[in-house]
Amino acid sequence: MAVTTPSTERQVRPKPGKGVGRTAPPWKTLALFLAPAFLLYAIFMVFPLAQALFFSLFEWKGTARGGFVGLHNFGELFGRFPLNEQLPRDLLHNTIFFIGTMAIQVSLGLLFAVLLQGNRFGKQFLRTTYVLPFMISPLVVGYVWSLILNPTFGPVNTTLKAIGLDALARPWLGDPTTAFPVVILVNVWFWLGFPLLLFAAGLAAIPEDYAEAASIDGAGPWQTFRHVTMPLLTPVFGTVAILTFIRAFNVFGLVWALGGVDGGPAGATDVLGLLFYRTAFRGGVDAFGVASALAVVMFAIIFGISMLARWWFSRLEEGLT
């Protein structure tokens, strides 16, 4: 009753132009509208995701579930060789991957978004071009670059040799010192269009009179950018950081194509996504239990940190207004 009364009042005096808040149709009608999407999403996504936590607490023999073992699988995950070495290493790799990608794509993305805004000639063409790689499959991006960086027949090394820079030519993806930085650079080539688009949308939303007011007050272009534009872009920085973080910790196909399923050479490009796949589908007899434990750890990191970051950025925004 308490729920229906206010909405009946609203039906008598409808808000102009808005249909929200009107008396809802009977619950049977509502259920018919909601059920298909709800069931599809709950059965094939949410329920299995919740089950992963449950799985991690049981003993597994292949795909057969045994008894409750508490945190045993987590103990295996952190203690058993080679997992105990691969997990911290891959965690570090994903973190470096995130920081490296973030540093380059935020600076370049923002720079190109600003330049694009002031640019007249070819604006549409340039924007479309910058975003284009983002449409390609990560796996295909990886394969294209593995051919380009091929030590003998790849255009990068042959060009370096042709212009007398033989000393710089190297097996980019075969050398453990260059492999991971190269993966990050390939990823920047792949993703840059996305932060650029978000920054462009953020810049377009800033009213022009703000910059005018600042210039009347005697602020130069840099000062205006630093003290007017940048603070107004805080929510965009937040969105870019969180989405980059999620994507960086989910990276899989790109590294598979560039370094193989083992993240070669010698694990130099190995990441959590590959480790999870190997643990689950190429592991031993108890693979499902240990991999579920890894899924729980990864879930806690990805979801936990992105939630914390959202909260932090929303506080930051409140502080600005």
Place this chain on the structure above:
Amino acid sequence: MTSISHRAGTRKRSAAAVAIPILMWGYAAIVLAPLLLVVLNSFRTTREIFADPIGLPTSLSFESYTTAWNEASFSQYFVNSLTITVASVVLATGTAVFAAYALGRYKFRGSTLLSIFFLSGLLLPFRLAIMPLFLLLENLGLIDSRIGLILVYAATGVPFSVFILSAYFRQLPSELTEAARIDGAGEFKIFGRVMLPLVRPALATVAVFQFVPLWNDFFFPLVLLRSTDKWTLPVGMTRFFGEFQADWSTLFAGILITLLPLVILFLVATKQIIAGLTAGIGKM
């Protein structure tokens, strides 16, 4: 004094006028060069590519395409990718539009909770659900089945579709529905006859935008499909790169076959895809 500083300012500005376009078109070249290389080398023979990796095709040979399409099974992968992606997009959008209508137009007990339930999917790392999902599909007899993969894909598409469509439904004016209601139309008739035609632009955005990640996905078919005749392009690509290692001409043709539909889709529907990419801004 003032005139000197003014002149310095102009010089600075003209330097920027030269540097900025060089920077912007230079980066555009970096973006396009690898893609151009794929196109050009797909028309050259492997012998030509190995002799000189960067060069123009001497004659227009489509041999690499026929090899990739027939011998490397790209015809099969392509059809699989297309049917699986289209079916998933239709299923996700088709179910989400009903839920989005109920959530966007009405406030009812639990509606906020339901919205959060759907929206949470935008942030959840679903790949981590792969093992329970694997067992679920095995119990349903849907492992190594295109239908199983379609159900999983459609489920991953629901949150985004509900998010975009419910926001769109919320903005629509209620005059039209009120008029229809007075004429005695039921809820489904109002939805189908009045509201659905109005959300067509948002449906296009949602459908086009979902197409891209599903076409590109590698993880779920890798785990859920076993028979090579059911494989999609990305999984097929892993086998292809092993088998045709030494035949670069065919490799480039295969890459082009895989990415061409998306490049075309992006160029045709730039507006919808950019709208989809920037939709999350500020609402995260």
